[in-house]
Amino acid sequence: MPREKTIVTFAGWGNYTVAFKTLFEQLGLEVIPPEKTNPRTVSEGAKLVPDMFCFPMKATIGNYLPALRKGANTIFMVQNVGGSCRQRYYGAIQNKILKENGWDIDFIDLKITPKNIYKKVKSVSGASFSQIFRAARIFFKKLWLVEKVDRKAQYYRPREIQAGETDKLVDYFLARMERADRPEELSSLETEIGKKLLKIKVDKNKSVPRVGIIGEIYTVSDPHINFGVERKLGKEGIEVHREMDVTYHIQKIIFPWKDWVIQRKINPYLKSTVGGHGRDAIYEMLDYAEKKFDGVVHLLPFGCMPEVTVRPILENIHKEKNIPFLSLSLDEQVAEAGIDTRLEAFVDVVKNHHKKYNRQSLS
Amino acid sequence: MVTIGIPKALVYWKRPLFWEGFFKNLGFEVLLSPATNREIVEMGVKKADPETCFSNKVYWGHLMWLDKKCDLIFVPRLKTNEIKLEYCPKFFGLPDLAQILVTTPILTCTLDQKKRSFQKSLEQLGAQLDKNVQDVKAALRDSLLKEKREELKKEEKFFKKLASKKPKIILISHPYNLYDTYVNLRTEEKLLRLGVQPLMLEEVPVRHRKFLPKRKGAAGDLSEVDFHWEFAEEIVEKIREIFKYNITGGVEISSFQCGCDGVIKEMVEGEFKKRKTPFLYLIIDEHTGEAGLQTRLEAFVDTLH
Numbered sequence: 001m002p003r004e005k006t007i008v009t010f011a012g013w014g015n016y017t018v019a020f021k022t023l024f025e026q027l028g029l030e031v032i033p034p035e036k037t038n039p040r041t042v043s044e045g046a047k048l049v050p051d052m053f054c055f056p057m058k059a060t061i062g063n064y065l066p067a068l069r070k071g072a073n074t075i076f077m078v079q080n081v082g083g084s085c086r087q088r089y090y091g092a093i094q095n096k097i098l099k100e101n102g103w104d105i106d107f108i109d110l111k112i113t114p115k116n117i118y119k120k121v122k123s124v125s126g127a128s129f130s131q132i133f134r135a136a137r138i139f140f141k142k143l144w145l146v147e148k149v150d151r152k153a154q155y156y157r158p159r160e161i162q163a164g165e166t167d168k169l170v171d172y173f174l175a176r177m178e179r180a181d182r183p184e185e186l187s188s189l190e191t192e193i194g195k196k197l198l199k200i201k202v203d204k205n206k207s208v209p210r211v212g213i214i215g216e217i218y219t220v221s222d223p224h225i226n227f228g229v230e231r232k233l234g235k236e237g238i239e240v241h242r243e244m245d246v247t248y249h250i251q252k253i254i255f256p257w258k259d260w261v262i263q264r265k266i267n268p269y270l271k272s273t274v275g276g277h278g279r280d281a282i283y284e285m286l287d288y289a290e291k292k293f294d295g296v297v298h299l300l301p302f303g304c305m306p307e308v309t310v311r312p313i314l315e316n317i318h319k320e321k322n323i324p325f326l327s328l329s330l331d332e333q334v335a336e337a338g339i340d341t342r343l344e345a346f347v348d349v350v351k352n353h354h355k356k357y358n359r360q361s362l363s
Numbered sequence: 364m365v366t367i368g369i370p371k372a373l374v375y376w377k378r379p380l381f382w383e384g385f386f387k388n389l390g391f392e393v394l395l396s397p398a399t400n401r402e403i404v405e406m407g408v409k410k411a412d413p414e415t416c417f418s419n420k421v422y423w424g425h426l427m428w429l430d431k432k433c434d435l436i437f438v439p440r441l442k443t444n445e446i447k448l449e450y451c452p453k454f455f456g457l458p459d460l461a462q463i464l465v466t467t468p469i470l471t472c473t474l475d476q477k478k479r480s481f482q483k484s485l486e487q488l489g490a491q492l493d494k495n496v497q498d499v500k501a502a503l504r505d506s507l508l509k510e511k512r513e514e515l516k517k518e519e520k521f522f523k524k525l526a527s528k529k530p531k532i533i534l535i536s537h538p539y540n541l542y543d544t545y546v547n548l549r550t551e552e553k554l555l556r557l558g559v560q561p562l563m564l565e566e567v568p569v570r571h572r573k574f575l576p577k578r579k580g581a582a583g584d585l586s587e588v589d590f591h592w593e594f595a596e597e598i599v600e601k602i603r604e605i606f607k608y609n610i611t612g613g614v615e616i617s618s619f620q621c622g623c624d625g626v627i628k629e630m631v632e633g634e635f636k637k638r639k640t641p642f643l644y645l646i647i648d649e650h651t652g653e654a655g656l657q658t659r660l661e662a663f664v665d666t667l668h
Contacts, residue, residue, distance in 0.1 A: 052617070052625035052646075084452040084591065089626045092588045096629060270459045272440060272473065275452035305622040308414045309456045316463050329414060 006106075006124060009034050009067035010076040011060035014222030015150065016246055018178045019142040024076070025181060026135030027125040032072040034063035037224035041066065046332040048097050055301035055331040056218045057090055059225060061097065068098075074106045074124070084275035085305050112253060141186050142177060145193070147245050149173050150230075152197050154241065157234025159202040167231060169196055206237075209354035212288035213242040214281045214314075215299035216307050219330050220244045226299050226328070227336045229343065233297070236347045241293070243284055244277065269313050276306030285317050285325075292357075295324035295350040302331035324349045365492075366392040367470060368433035370425030372399065373418055374441055374454060376538040380513055382437065384506030385485070389494050394433045396425040399545040403428055408649050410464060417618035417648040418539050419453055421546060426465050435470040436461065442475035446572055448593035451623055521566040529560040530611035530667055535602065535631060537594055538565050540616050540647070547616055547647060548656050557664045559611070567601040588630065595627050602634050611667050612641035614660075619648035641666055 008024050012034040024031045035041050037059050045062030064075055075098075077091040091109030098105055108124060110117055121132060149170055156166040173193055180186050211233055219225050220242060230240045252258050259273075262283040269282055285296050298314060300307035311327060318325035326346040328339060367386050369375060375382070386393050396403070399421055407424025429436050438458045441450040458471035472488035474481065482503060489499035525531065532554055540547050541563050554561040590596045602613075613635055617624035628644060635642035643663045645656065 050625055050629060052621070052628065054622065054625070084449050084455075086622050086626055088591065089588060093626065093629055096633070270456055272442065272455045272459075274456045278452075278456070303414050303620045303622060305452050308412055309453050309460070311412050311414075312460050312463055313456075 009072035012063040023139040032067045035066040078110045158237045161201045208239045209294040210239045211295040214284045219299045274309045278306030278310040289321040294354045298327040302329040366433040368394045368429035368436040372425045373422040388502035416620040430465040440473045443477040444593045527560040533613045536616040614643045
């Protein structure tokens with residue numbers, strides 16, 4: 001039914017939320033950003049969602065609810081992000097659940113094909129082609145900038161001399177990014193980020209153990225969901241590497257040959273896709289083992305079908321290649337203290353491993 | 364003579380007689396694992412990933428039982444069926460995970476009918492076993508016939524059950540939960556004893572289709588979902604079919620941590636709610652006690668009258 005005014009909200013996704021917000025704003029839509037994931041939103045979401053469903057669904061519904069209360073009436077969700085997994089039905093089920101609970105909303109369930117996205121966006125926002133193009137450009141620029149800050153921070157955190165300096169800067173950049181929505185602003189912000197990061201005093205000769213983070217894309221790249229695993233490891237003096245982010249995912253959708261490369265590499269372990277990013281996890285773990293990393297952290301929502309399927313294989317690689325491995329299942333029942341304890345133990349293992357094999361960090 | 368072991372769980376129940384017949388026709392000895400029992404479940408639970416679904420854990424148990432008792436263990440990789448719908452993503456990785464678990468070599472064939480016909484896949488399987496195409500074709504024809512005969516019997520059984528005067532309850536689940544009486548804690552028997560007639564969803568006759576149906580409206584109406592899962596499509600279709608008969612209520616059984624059932628349950632429950640028919644949802648796992656199940660079934664049957 002047509003509404004007087006479309007007010008959009010969408011699923012929060014860690015630091016990328018600012019990029020998505022800009023995207024919708026640039027399309028000329030009014031946006032109420034979703035609330036950042038916190039224990040309250042998660043428990044609110046978990047109350048509505050059937051308990052057999054996976055964690056990201058509970059978290060994202062928790063994100064919408066505060067925004068809906070503030071007056072949002074349209075929700076954007078994408079489907080079929082990761083192949084044969086439950087994510088495909090998020091839109092349908094969330095729509096059903098919210099309607100059953102008395103919310104009068106429009107649910108826009110996007111299929112990831114350029115034509116479909118263009119059509120749907122056009123019908124909702126009424127934006128012209130050039131406007132959509134411009135919005136997409138700013139979106140990608142911002143997304144790229146967020147990812148760049150994340151990656152740079154991974155390098156600086158373990159090496160900084162004054163503890164906490166990097167995180168302070170990262171928070172500052174993210175806040176600045178939230179406000180910047182013109183291309184020129186973003187460009188100047190980019191130079192500023194480069195300059196300010198260079199000023200961080202680092203110990204360049206420090207031998208830093210390296211840990212790779214693999215797993216399901218949502219839990220891996222949302223620090224509110226995974227209790228800031230990256231920051232915690234960084235503070236312990238460990239350099240974190242992570243390949244999985246939105247750009248990686250979009251690249252994989254556009255250029256399918258990445259999948260072929262992955263399949264060729266993991267053939268001795270798994271001869272088929274298992275949906276989601278199951279194959280990528282194995283590929284990345286093998287890659288990290290080859291590069292002589294000191295550990296791998298595997299993050300997944302509790303009961304995630306692809307990740308649970310590949311976990312025995314990951315454990316097998318862990319034994320074969322002698323690389324420390326920690327698998328953390330996250331859901332609404334998990335408390336930060338529990339994760340901290342396990343991470344602390346893991347950090348000790350990683351540091352011992354690093355010392356034992358006396359590895360020099362390459363970068 | 365080469366013995367091929369087939370675990371009697373999970374994918375076996377998709378086509379119970381077919382694989383057994385096929386290998387026998389090819390001249391192999393077939394060793395089926397016994398019906399699920401406590402020992403098997405315990406073995407599986409110990410070995411499996413703690414977060415995988417209960418049905419998978421049972422499957423690992425059967426694999427462990429077959430280990431070292433035969434020359435090859437057959438674990439097919441089911442990917443897509445003849446109308447291009449996918450199977451559960453957990454089936455995709457079965458042979459690879461089985462390889463880690465057991466020492467006996469794994470015999471596998473990929474059934475991806477999006478890319479290759481069923482017969483072609485079987486011919487390749489035959490080639491792995493040094494059988495020529497003619498042998499495979501003959502074996503396939505024979506076991507398909509046997510399967511067909513069995514299906515007709517199943518249909519007959521269904522209509523016989525339907526003729527009963529008792530209130531009829533439809534049992535909704537995947538075949539590996541419906542037919543494995545240890546796994547579903549003899550729900551069928553229990554319902555019979557409570558004076559109702561259970562019907563199996565698996566036995567509901569529906570037309571075999573050649574094409575993928577499109578249900579979803581063009582405007583992106585979300586109340587109707589096009590499933591990309593073969594079993595979900597089948598369950599929803601059969602439930603719509605069963606409401607044409609006189610049904611008093613429905614019981615859905617799902618294994619704990621079955622990811623797909625989280626989605627399907629919402630749809631199934633919706634169908635029952637729409638028609639104001641009583642509906643009971645049961646989750647089973649290795650800890651489920653018979654007493655608890657009995658109580659819930661009794662309470663459910665009481666609500667029917």
